[in-house]
Amino acid sequence: MTEPTATQNLDRSGSAALPWSRARDLLATQTPKEDLTFFVGTVRPDGRPHAAGVGAIWVDDTLYFVSGPGTRRARNLAANPACSVSVRLRGLDLTMEGEAHRVAEPEVLERVAAVYREGGWPATVEDGGFNAPFMAASAGPAPWHLYRLTLHRAVGVATAEPHGAARWDFSR
Structure with missing residues (x-):
């Protein structure tokens, strides 16, 4: 289980620091069943930022996303x-x-594809990635690659009670 090694309270109004379990539990219950939009921010070779929407899910305490x-x-x-x-x-x-990092292990691809299917995206494993009858037009042709996010840090800001904000650091 991914647990933070340190938590910092970022709330300036007196609320307690948010527990990581709140974020983790929301990820586990809202993906892939709810219509969520995830954005991945990367860095171009020349140092300029790039952001794009992706299909992401939380499986077995890990965030995965797909990209052409x-x-x-x-x-x-x-x-x-x-x-x-x-x-x-x-x-x-x-x-x-x-x-x-890209995931190529067949057992992980099969496990994550099964969770995507539970959420309504009929992904199948093919050629070290995913195939499906539909995908974002910007993804290009299948197979689409699966990526696993290794968490270093996360920041959460509550928009509902109990309010608060926190930064969670994870060991590397």
């Missing part, structure tokens, strides 16, 4: 795996920072 191999984000991650992933969950805005 020819997309700007996939090319950026191949050169520099450092990235951020942001999402607005029910009652919590969350940004996660870490490194994303």
Whole structure:
């Protein structure tokens, strides 16, 4: 289980620090069943930022997302795996920072594809990635690559009671 090694209270109004369990539990219950938009931020080779929406899910205490191999984000991650992933969950805005690496292990691909199917995306494993009858037009042709985010840090800001804000650091 991914647990933070340190928590810092970022709330300036007196609320207690948010527990990581709040963010983790929301990720576990809201993905892939709810219509959430995740944004991955990467760095281009020339240092300029790049952000793009992705289909992401939380499986077995890990965030995974999909990208076409020819997309700007996939090319950026191949050169520099450092990235951020942001999402607005029910009652919590969350940004996660870490490194994303492509997943090629068949058993992980099968497990994650099964969870995507539970959420309504009929993903199948093919040629070390995913295939499905539909995908974002910007993803390019299948197979689409799966990436695993290794968390280094996350920041959460509550938008519902109990309010608060926290930064969670994870050991590397």
